[in-house]
Amino acid sequence: MAGSKPMTAPVTRDDVARLAGVSSATVSRVYNRPSAVLDKKREAVFRAAKQLGYTPDLNASGLRRKGSGSVLLVLRPPSRDVYRWFYGEALIHAQAALAGTCYKLLFNIWDGREPFARFLAHNKCDGVVMGLGTFDESVVKALESAGLPYMLCSQTELSSVSRLCYIDENAGGAVAAKALLKAGCRRPAHITAMLEKNSVCAARWEGFRSVLRKAKCEPVLITAPELGVRGGREAVRRLVPLVKRGEVDGLFVVNDLTAVGVMQNLVKSGIAIPEELALVAYDNLPFRETVPVEMASVDVSIGKLYQTAVEMLAEELRGERKPGEPIRKRIVPTFVRGASLPEK
Structure with a gap:
């Protein structure tokens, strides 16, 4: 024409x-x-x-695979405390793992009341990433029965499953111990709680103690009545006399929230941080920079956990891994500097 x-x-x-x-x-x-x-x-x-x-047609790629072109991230219902911050970390990093790929991220919460097989049927996807605290043996069986590729996320290593991305909390405790030793501390203590019931707390303590014993240091264990601010305040009752007698010069607190309570009562007791007592906490929560003395902390690496799990799953979906092959990926927490631990 x-x-x-x-x-x-x-x-x-x-x-x-x-x-x-x-x-x-x-x-x-x-x-x-x-x-x-x-x-x-x-x-x-x-x-x-x-x-x-040029613009790649990501939707067409999904159709060619005869799939939905989506990865489902399953998380448990959010907590009502500061740890809900981890949900943002999970979503941001899971999405980052799929950015620019042929897959989109779907997100849903499963509270355990609905049978998991039915939950899956309502959430069409090509593969599933199960978040912290969302799975047990029955969930794994449901995933395998559905024939869906999947990855499980955990804060401790689980020998009973074959497709796992986990945080090495034992290594995290070791990171805290090495930081205190590097700062010159030779009489360390650890404040924790629920050692017999909480595998994460137990792993952090074991990793901490193991490194210190190799350095010929025997750490003092102080067990709080509970985790959190109130538990931290209570634990200081036993800690203060030890610091004043010169029996403790460094402290590892099991998590940042408990460390807030510890720091509050240390200030009331007139103990200066870090001049009289060096302190390392754990989790690297956002508020650690807002307390009177910025906390040194161990980053639990939640974001890296979810990003790695999604990347492993996406590799299988793209055919870069054999379907169903065992996958175990270890995430090691890292040290984050703060004024509560002197640099030497």
Whole structure:
């Protein structure tokens, strides 16, 4: 027809590959698994795609796989305390793991009242990531019966499951011990609670004690009546005399929230932090910077836990792992500096 513009062929992945000087497979990886491509090549692909006006059809990729193109993240109902902050960390990092890929993130809460098989039927997806505290043996059986790829997230290593991403809380306790030793502390103490009932607390204590014993230091164990601010306040009753007699010069508190109570009553007792007592807490919650003396803490690495679990699942969905093969990924907590621990 006179005056009409000639039709142009759509830009393809091969066109982008030629301009960027990479293979077609590399272009595919950039949009499906960007972390697996070198920065230089990834940037070259993005430049070429922008120059050519190329946009990958992520929905079409999902249709070709005959799947929903989605990954389901299952979390337990949010707590009413400061630990609900972990929900944001989980969602942000799970989404980051899928950014630029052919998959979208679905999120739902399961409180355990509805049979899990029915819950799954109401949440169509290609694979499932089960969050902390959301699964037991019956849930794992339901996932396997449904034939869905899945990953489980835990704060401790579980020998009974084969597809697990877990936080090494024992290593986290060791991180706290090494930080105190590096600061020159040789008479450390640990405030915790529920050691016989809480496997996370027990693992942190075991990791802490193990490192110190190797350094010829025997830590003092102070058991609070409960975890949290009130428990921390109560634990200080036993701690203060030990500090004043020079029997304790460093302290590891099992979590940041308990450490708040500890710090409150230490201030009331006239004990200066870190001059008289160095302190390391655990979790790296946002408020640690707002207390009178900024807490040194161990980052529990919740975000990294969920991001890694989603990445492992996405690899299987893309065919980069054998279906159903055992996966165990260990996340090691890291130290975060704070004024409560002197630098030496």
